[in-house]
Amino acid sequence: MANRVEEVYEEVVRRNPAEPEFHQAVHEVLETLAPAIEKHPHYADYALLDRLVEPERQIIFRVPWIDDEGKVRVNRGYRVEFNSALGPYKGGLRFHKSVNRNIIKFLGFEQIFKNALTAQRIGGGKGGSDFDPHGKSNNEVMRFCQSFMTELYRHIGHLTDVPAGDIGVGGREIGYLFGQYKRLTNRFEPGVLTGKGLAYGGSLVRTEATGYGAVMFAQSMLETRNESFDGATVAVSGSGNVAIYAIEKAQQLGGKAVTFSDSSGWVYDPEGVDLDLLKQVKEVERGRVADYVERKKGAELHTEGSVWDVACDVALPSATQNELNEDNARTLVKNGCKAVSEGANMPSTPEAIEVFQESKILYGLGKAANAGGVATSALEMQQNAARASWSFERAEQELAKIMKDIHDDCLATAEEYGAPGDYVLGANITGFTRVADAMLEHGVI
Numbered sequence: 001m002a003n004r005v006e007e008v009y010e011e012v013v014r015r016n017p018a019e020p021e022f023h024q025a026v027h028e029v030l031e032t033l034a035p036a037i038e039k040h041p042h043y044a045d046y047a048l049l050d051r052l053v054e055p056e057r058q059i060i061f062r063v064p065w066i067d068d069e070g071k072v073r074v075n076r077g078y079r080v081e082f083n084s085a086l087g088p089y090k091g092g093l094r095f096h097k098s099v100n101r102n103i104i105k106f107l108g109f110e111q112i113f114k115n116a117l118t119a120q121r122i123g124g125g126k127g128g129s130d131f132d133p134h135g136k137s138n139n140e141v142m143r144f145c146q147s148f149m150t151e152l153y154r155h156i157g158h159l160t161d162v163p164a165g166d167i168g169v170g171g172r173e174i175g176y177l178f179g180q181y182k183r184l185t186n187r188f189e190p191g192v193l194t195g196k197g198l199a200y201g202g203s204l205v206r207t208e209a210t211g212y213g214a215v216m217f218a219q220s221m222l223e224t225r226n227e228s229f230d231g232a233t234v235a236v237s238g239s240g241n242v243a244i245y246a247i248e249k250a251q252q253l254g255g256k257a258v259t260f261s262d263s264s265g266w267v268y269d270p271e272g273v274d275l276d277l278l279k280q281v282k283e284v285e286r287g288r289v290a291d292y293v294e295r296k297k298g299a300e301l302h303t304e305g306s307v308w309d310v311a312c313d314v315a316l317p318s319a320t321q322n323e324l325n326e327d328n329a330r331t332l333v334k335n336g337c338k339a340v341s342e343g344a345n346m347p348s349t350p351e352a353i354e355v356f357q358e359s360k361i362l363y364g365l366g367k368a369a370n371a372g373g374v375a376t377s378a379l380e381m382q383q384n385a386a387r388a389s390w391s392f393e394r395a396e397q398e399l400a401k402i403m404k405d406i407h408d409d410c411l412a413t414a415e416e417y418g419a420p421g422d423y424v425l426g427a428n429i430t431g432f433t434r435v436a437d438a439m440l441e442h443g444v445i
Contacts, residue, residue, distance in 0.1 A: 002034045008049045019102035021321060025109045025346060026053050028353075032428040035417045043436050046444050052435070055108065057081040060101065061151040063129055065144045068137055077148050079127035081161055082108040085438035088159055089125030090115055090374060092166030092195075095173065097132045098320075104128055106321070107166075110345055111374070113431030114367040117406045120378035125161055127152070133168050134286075145176035152177075153184045158191030158384075164377045165195040167320070170241065171207075175200075190384040194377035198389075203380035205395035206373075211245030211318065211343055212396070213372015213403045214364075218314055218341035219253060220407035221362040221423070227338060230254035235312035235337075236273075237261050238319035239282050239289055242343040242370070246316045247273050259307035261319060264288045266307045269299040311335040318343030326351035333359045342366035353424065360421075368406050368427040375402045 012026050030049070037043045059079040067073055078101060081089040091111040094103070104126050112124030129148060133141050155161060165174055174195045182188055190201030198204065205212070215229070222228055234250045234257040236243050247257040256272040267289045274296055281287045281295075293301040308315065308328035315337050317324050321344065329352035332340070339362035342348065346366055348356070356363040376399055383390055390398075410426030419425045 004044055005030045005034050005037070005049065008053060011050070012053050016105070019105060021106040021346070022102050022109065024350065025106040028346075028350065028424075029109075029113065029428050029432070032425045033432055035425070036429045036433060039417075040433075042440070043433075046440065048436055048439060051439065051444075052083070052112075053109070055080050055082045055105065056084060058101070058105075059155055063131065063144065063148050063151070065140070065147045067140050075129050075131040075144070077127070077129045077151060078104045079152060079155055079161070079163075080104045080108040080125060081155070082124045082126070083112045083435060084123035085435050085442060086116055087121040087123050088157075089161035090122035090164070090377065091124060091126040092128075092164045092373075093169045093173075093177075094126070094128035094166040095131045095133050095168030096128070097130055099128045099130045103321075107345055110367050112435060113428060114371045115374055116431040116434040117368055117409065117427060118371050118375040118378060118402055119405065119434075120375060120402075122162075122374070122378055125163075126166075127163055128166065128169075131168075133173065138172070141173060142176045145173055146180040149177045149180035150184065153181050156181075156192055158189055158381070162191065162377070162381065163193055164374070165241075167240065169195075171195065171197055191381050194380045196380070201380075201384050203376060203383055203395055204390065204392040205399055206376045206380055207241065208245040208248065209376035209399055210242045210370050210373030211247070212249045213375065213399060214242070214246050214316055214318065214341045214343040214369045215249040215253065216372065216400055216403040217364045217369040217407055218316070218339050218362075220404055221339050221341065221364055222314075224411070224421075225338075225362070228253070229314065232256070232313035233258060233311065234314045234316060235259045235307050235310050236316045236318055237266070237307045237323060237347070238317075238344065239278065240318075242373075243316075243318040244275070244278060244282065246318050246343050247278070248275055250314070250316070251275065255314065258312070259310055260289065261307055262289050264290060265301050265303040266305075267293055267299055267301055268307075268310055269296060271298055308332055313338050315340045316343050317347035319347065320344055321346045322349050324348045324352050326355055328352060329355035333361060338362060340364065341369040343370050345370065357422070357424070363423060364407075365424050365427055367431065368410050368423060371406055372399055372403055375399060
């Protein structure tokens with residue numbers, strides 16, 4: 001069975017050249033599946049693995065728009081509808097200059113298993129564009145979003161494919177996208193997008209969900225060793241939605257977050273992050289981390305090294321893929337870090353993960369630890385379908401239960417397959433079996 005898995009991976013590399021992040025995501029899953037296939041040989045039937053690693057549909061399109069100077073700009077749009085065995089495709093849209101088909105495929109593949117772990121009956125997909133909203137006016141962002149949705153609307157719907165936000169796509173962008181969808185279809189279909197504003201069908205806690213969920217997952221891991229966030233020093237990367245609300249939840253649980261970052265540098269605030277100031281700088285002013293340092297006494301701006309150089313009890317990588325390498329991991333372990341819970345998608349390199357596992361540090365991989373965002377998106381879909389609005393308390397309780405269930409399911413699966421405490425194996429096999437069982441029942445499609 002190990003040979004069969006290796007054959008599938010080699011074929012992925014051959015058929016998808018120059019897509020290293022996609023290869024990495026596939027390899028990280030496949031290398032843990034051999035025990036499940038050995039125990040349940042029917043998972044090797046009907047080319048199941050071959051179908052699993054091939055997207056059901058890949059959509060690439062031109063996005064022309066006009067900037068404020070009247071110049072026509074052209075970007076490229078993507079939507080990879082990867083797997084719908086468990087439900088409609090579900091996954092965010094990323095607007096960032098690094099976006100290409102490789103990045104969207106890696107994210108979409110991860111999304112299959114993340115969504116399966118939530119037990120919310122949603123399939124996996126991802127999309128986006130190489131458009132960068134930073135430095136653009138509201139009118140430019142609106143015109144781009146309207147052009148993007150003019151093509152995308154043909155491929156989505158609440159029973160087909162439900163996009164949400166991701167890097168570069170927040171409430172502003174979702175609002176413009178939804179408005180154009182409504183305009184083109186002449187339908188008020190709130191379930192077609194999630195991460196919406198509260199005024200037109202959004203859910204409380206959706207904004208906080210990914211960051212909150214990563215901390216909730218870390219808390220569950222810590223509890224297995226009679227530890228908690230109370231009094232813990234927390235290192236966080238990123239300064240977007242995920243990072244901000246990871247900091248918020250960690251501090252609610254008694255931790256002290258001391259770092260955050262963006263592409264211009266990173267901040268060490270030994271007294272603890274001033275969350276109100278960070279929100280003002282990043283969410284309201286759309287500024288840079290240097291703006292925080294200018295206003296916060298004692299905070300330090302660094303352009304060399306990384307947030308992982310700071311001694312911490314808990315690390316929450318919440319920026320982007322492959323941001324935490326082997327050297328960073330060794331530094332964290334040397335400095336006594338007890339747990340790593342990934343708020344971003346695949347932020348740790350394979351070498352870093354190996355260091356964490358060898359050192360027996362608690363390591364919660366992204367597809368499990370950051371599933372809170374998509375889980376709450378599914379809860380938003382439930383509210384839309386019922387034309388209901390839940391309180392913040394109810395939505396957070398539902399999120400907390402889902403994250404606890406994900407943690408416990410991963411732990412139980414790891415135990416079942418003789419790898420106690422291995423959240424990587426536990427998450428991958430749990431997600432895989434849920435998707436694989438549905439795929440086999442659907443036949444060869």
